[in-house]
Amino acid sequence: VQLQASGGGLVQAGGSLSLSCAASGRTFSPFYMAWFRQAPGKEREFLGALNWGDRVTDYADSMKGRLTISRDNAKTRMYLQMNSLKSEDTAVYYCAARMDSYADWRAARNYDYWGKGTQVTVSS
Numbered sequence: 001v002q003l004q005a006s007g008g009g010l011v012q013a014g015g016s017l018s019l020s021c022a023a024s025g026r027t028f029s030p031f032y033m034a035w036f037r038q039a040p041g042k043e044r045e046f047l048g049a050l051n052w053g054d055r056v057t058d059y060a061d062s063m064k065g066r067l068t069i070s071r072d073n074a075k076t077r078m079y080l081q082m083n084s085l086k087s088e089d090t091a092v093y094y095c096a097a098r099m100d101s102y103a104d105w106r107a108a109r110n111y112d113y114w115g116k117g118t119q120v121t122v123s124s
Helices: none
Strands: 002-006 009-012 017-024 032-038 045-051 057-059 067-071 077-082 091-098 118-123
Touching: 002 091, 017 032, 017 091, 017 118, 032 067, 032 077, 045 067, 045 077, 057 067, 077 091
Parallel strands: 009 118
Antiparallel strands: 002 017, 017 077, 032 045, 032 091, 045 057, 067 077, 091 118
């Protein structure tokens, strides 16, 4: 399984961000996919997760109202849409996939596959 995040770059404060995560592999059927981010000197932070089957989402409290995670009908791409960007949103954004449902989906350690990450820089 390979994950590739794209769509990062320089974004103005107050603007919006759209990222995409492309999944490839022989039989890609995760239970959850999620977005995380990591700012310099900080731990990897959970942003939100998507149940790959029924599309139910779970967002970090800090992201509620600003973040939308979705996937395409072909189940090959996951999307992130974030609004009202702030300088604090500057980070490397990662997509991740996990193949089971038996542990906390908010914990980075429980994910099996990771994309390489895409840098997002918010300018004020």
